[in-house]
Amino acid sequence: MDKLVATRDGMESEPEVHRPKLVYPFAETPKPGEAVDVAAGVKWLRMPLGGSLAWINVWAIADGEGWAIADTGMGGADTQQAWRKAFAGPLAGRPVTRVFVTHMHPDHIGMAGWLTRRFHCKLWISRLEFLMCRSLAADTGREAPPDALEFYKAAGWDEEALETYRARFGGFGRGLHALPDSFHRVRDGDEIRIGEHLWRVVVGSGHSPEHVCLYCPELKTVITGDQVLPKISSNVSVFPTEPDGDPLTEWLTTLAAIKARIPDEVLVLPAHNEPFRGLHARIDHLIGGHERNLVRLRTAIAEPKRAVDVFGALLKRRIDGGLLGLATGESLAHLNCLIARGEAVRRRDAAGVDWYQAA
Numbered sequence: 114m115d116k117l118v119a120t121r122d123g124m125e126s127e128p129e130v131h132r133p134k135l136v137y138p139f140a141e142t143p144k145p146g147e148a149v150d151v152a153a154g155v156k157w158l159r160m161p162l163g164g165s166l167a168w169i170n171v172w173a174i175a176d177g178e179g180w181a182i183a184d185t186g187m188g189g190a191d192t193q194q195a196w197r198k199a200f201a202g203p204l205a206g207r208p209v210t211r212v213f214v215t216h217m218h219p220d221h222i223g224m225a226g227w228l229t230r231r232f233h234c235k236l237w238i239s240r241l242e243f244l245m246c247r248s249l250a251a252d253t254g255r256e257a258p259p260d261a262l263e264f265y266k267a268a269g270w271d272e273e274a275l276e277t278y279r280a281r282f283g284g285f286g287r288g289l290h291a292l293p294d295s296f297h298r299v300r301d302g303d304e305i306r307i308g309e310h311l312w313r314v315v316v317g318s319g320h321s322p323e324h325v326c327l328y329c330p331e332l333k334t335v336i337t338g339d340q341v342l343p344k345i346s347s348n349v350s351v352f353p354t355e356p357d358g359d360p361l362t363e364w365l366t367t368l369a370a371i372k373a374r375i376p377d378e379v380l381v382l383p384a385h386n387e388p389f390r391g392l393h394a395r396i397d398h399l400i401g402g403h404e405r406n407l408v409r410l411r412t413a414i415a416e417p418k419r420a421v422d423v424f425g426a427l428l429k430r431r432i433d434g435g436l437l438g439l440a441t442g443e444s445l446a447h448l449n450c451l452i453a454r455g456e457a458v459r460r461r462d463a464a465g466v467d468w469y470q471a472a
């Protein structure tokens with residue numbers, strides 16, 4: 114049985130027996146500040162996260178005179194120390210040429226500002242990820258806005274849960290080293306030469322708005338960030354800034370597109386857990402899991418239910434305070450997807466609470 118973990122990135126909610134058999138070709142995992150070679154000119158490093166997820170994988174790709182970095186770790190002293198050790202060890206003697214970031218979550222972009230300033234290089238990121246990160250970082254230190262409180266009240270949160278939300282609001286920027294003020298835009302379909310090889314940009318959406326995967330056909334390798342993880346079902350959530358959003362449809366559509374655009378034989382370099390082979394089986398399993406959840410959810414709302422009443426249809430675990438936000442966001446993503454498919458309707462009652470029922 115796997116250790117169950119949950120963060121902004123997602124939850125390990127499936128027991129191992131239900132997963133497809135993936136192949137993990139590397140026996141060893143890198144210690145902080147050390148590296149394991151995973152493809153020609155591509156090194157695997159891990160940065161500490163402190164929480165239950167423990168590590169994020171980051172990648173150094175030989176880029177002429179130096180290293181292109183892909184993802185950077187959570188902002189903070191522990192990650193700085195791990196990077197310093199790497200620059201004194203396996204990456205020594207060559208500068209960072211540019212910093213790619215798959216998406217705007219703090220464990221991925223957190224150290225981007227520190228790295229780009231230290232090496233006077235550019236952040237390479239998609240436009241929506243950069244802007245969304247700036248937007249969320251601007252909430253740091255603000256009070257929880259009325260729109261957000263109305264959103265969680267509509268989902269069925271009680272006064273105590275709303276109070277906890279108020280008290281914790283504005284924490285996003287704490288995991289970020291000050292962001293760079295400019296960036297180099299990366300777009301879906303771009304072909305980027307890094308060192309001796311071309312890497313193709315394949316964008317996904319749903320976990321974050323314009324998530325970049327980097328696929329190198331010559332090396333038969335793809336850096337997937339949080340878009341495809343081997344053991345975690347990535348968090349796909351509706352947030353208060355866009356209550357009517359349908360990220361799950363985007364997630365399912367882009368996962369299917371990634372399967373069509375990237376062959377099965379690649380080595381997958383994910384942001385969490387270990388590099389693996391079995392991309393297509395993993396994508397099929399992820400899509401199948403959400404479709405099964407949608408079927409269970411539709412049954413669960415035969416009678417009108419609130420978002421907080423349907424956690425059991427999606428997650429096989431007890432939801433306590435720390436997971437309430439994640440579970441609510443995931444439930445709303447599935448409910449909004451059913452509404453978009455014409456399979457459910459939503460009605461707001463006089464108290465401002467939304468009730469969902471199968472159509």
Ligand SMILES: [Zn+2]
Pocket residue numbers: 121122216218320321339
């Ligand atoms: Zn993420």
